[in-house]
Amino acid sequence: MAPMPPASKISFRGAAFALAAALLWGLVPLYIDLVDTTDPYEIVAHRALWSGVLLLPYMVMTGGVQKLPGVIADSATRRGFLVSSFLLTANWGMFVYAVQSGHAIEAALGYFIYPLVAVVLGILLLREQLDRLGWVAVGIVVCGVLAKMGLDGRLPAIGLCLAVTFGLYGVTRKKMGIDPVMGMFVETLFVVPLAAGYLIWMAYVGHPVFYGGGFINILLALLAGVITVVPLLLYHAGNRDLPMAMASLLFYANPTTQLCLGVFVFGGVFTFADGLTFGLIWAGIIVYFASRPRARPLPATN
Numbered sequence: 001m002a003p004m005p006p007a008s009k010i011s012f013r014g015a016a017f018a019l020a021a022a023l024l025w026g027l028v029p030l031y032i033d034l035v036d037t038t039d040p041y042e043i044v045a046h047r048a049l050w051s052g053v054l055l056l057p058y059m060v061m062t063g064g065v066q067k068l069p070g071v072i073a074d075s076a077t078r079r080g081f082l083v084s085s086f087l088l089t090a091n092w093g094m095f096v097y098a099v100q101s102g103h104a105i106e107a108a109l110g111y112f113i114y115p116l117v118a119v120v121l122g123i124l125l126l127r128e129q130l131d132r133l134g135w136v137a138v139g140i141v142v143c144g145v146l147a148k149m150g151l152d153g154r155l156p157a158i159g160l161c162l163a164v165t166f167g168l169y170g171v172t173r174k175k176m177g178i179d180p181v182m183g184m185f186v187e188t189l190f191v192v193p194l195a196a197g198y199l200i201w202m203a204y205v206g207h208p209v210f211y212g213g214g215f216i217n218i219l220l221a222l223l224a225g226v227i228t229v230v231p232l233l234l235y236h237a238g239n240r241d242l243p244m245a246m247a248s249l250l251f252y253a254n255p256t257t258q259l260c261l262g263v264f265v266f267g268g269v270f271t272f273a274d275g276l277t278f279g280l281i282w283a284g285i286i287v288y289f290a291s292r293p294r295a296r297p298l299p300a301t302n
Contacts, residue, residue, distance in 0.1 A: 018238030018250040024231035025111075026257025030265070031227055032099045035211050035220055040096035041198060042211065043224065047092060048195035050225025052188035059185050071182055080176045081183070085190040087169040091162060098158050104262060108255040110162030112145050112281065115248030117167035125171055128243050137249070137288035144280030151273035170239055170247075180236030184229060249285050256282075 035043060059065050072078050098107035119138055122128040130138065149156060173183060199209045211217035239247050256278065263270050 014238045014241030015246070015250060016238075017234045018242060018247045019253055021231040021234035021238060022251045022253035023257055024227070024234070026254045026261070028095075028227060029099050029104060029258060029261055031220070031223070032096060033266070035217075038100060039207075040093055040100055042202065042209070043096045044089060044092045045195035045198045046211075046221045046224040047228040048089070048188060048191040049199065050222055051184070051228045052192040052225075054225040054229050055181070055185045055188060058181070062181075064182055064185060067182065068186070071178065072186060077176060077178070080172055081186050081190060084169055084172045084176075084183075085187045087165045087172065088187060089191055091165040091169065094158060094161055094165070098162070103158055104258065104266075106156045106159045107162060108159075108258040108262075109145070109148060109156050110159030111166075111251065111255040111258070112148065112277065113156075113159055113163035114166050115251045116142060116145065117163045118170055118248040118251075119245045121167050121171040122243065122245060122248075126174065128245065130245055131291070133291035134245060134288060137284040137291070138245070140284035140287060141249070141252075141281050144277045144284065147280065148273055148277040151276070170235075173236060174239055177240075180233050180240065183236065184232055246288070249288050252281055252285060 032043065056065075059068075072081070095107055095110075098104060098110075116138065119130070123130070176183070178186075202209045210221045238250070242250075259270070259274060259278065
C-alpha cells in the first residue's frame, strides 16, 4: 500500500476528491429519473458496458493495457477484483431498484450508514485509529442514524445492504493499493461480459436495449458510463489519500445532496426525522474536522 501523504495533502487533495465524488453521486437520482425504463438491471448493464468503453481509449493511450497482465498476474489480486466487482455491481443494482421503487429516502439512509460501516471496517481491517474527539464525532453521527431508524419504526433492509456492500467495496480496494484508473478498468473487464450478455439477451427477446429506444435514450445510455467512471475515480483517489474515517464523513455530502433533490426537485417533505438526522450528522462532521489539526495519520501497512 502506498505511504500516507503529508497532512497538508490529505486536507486538500484527498478531501477535494472525496467531496467531489460524494456530490456527483448525490446527483445520480436525477439520471435515474430521466431514464425511460423500469428495468434496474438494464441501467446497471449500461453503466458497466459504457464505463469499459470510456476507459479503454485512455488505458491504450497511457500504456495501461500493456501493464494489465502484470497487475492481474497475482491470484490474490484477481480474487480481490472479483470481490470488488461483485460488491460494486450489487450496490449499483440495489440503488437503482430503491430509487425506481419509491425507496429513495431509504437509499439515502443507506449512505448515511455507509460511512459508519467504513469507519468500523477501517479500524478492524486496516488498523486505522480514531482519537477521542474523532470517536465523539462518530458517536454523534451514530445518534443521528439511530434517531432516523427509531422514528421510522423499522429496520431499513435496503439501506443496510447499500451501506455494507459499499463499505466492503471501499475497504477491499483500499487494501489492494491499485491505481484508481487501472483498478476501475479491471473491474469493468470483469463485469462487461455479463453486461453485454444481458443486453444481447434483451434484444433477442424483443426488448429495446436503449431504455426503450430513441435518440435521447441512446444518449442517456451512453451517459451512464460518464456518471459511473468520473465519481468512482474521484472516490478512489480520495480514499487512497485519506484515513477511512475522514473519507467516510466527507461522503455524507452524498445523502445530503439526495435529500435536497428530494425536497426541491422531486417535491418530497422534509420531516422532523430528516431534520434531526441531518442536524446530528453535520454536527458530528463539524466536530471531526474542527479537531483534525491534532490528528496523526497511521503509518502505511503492507
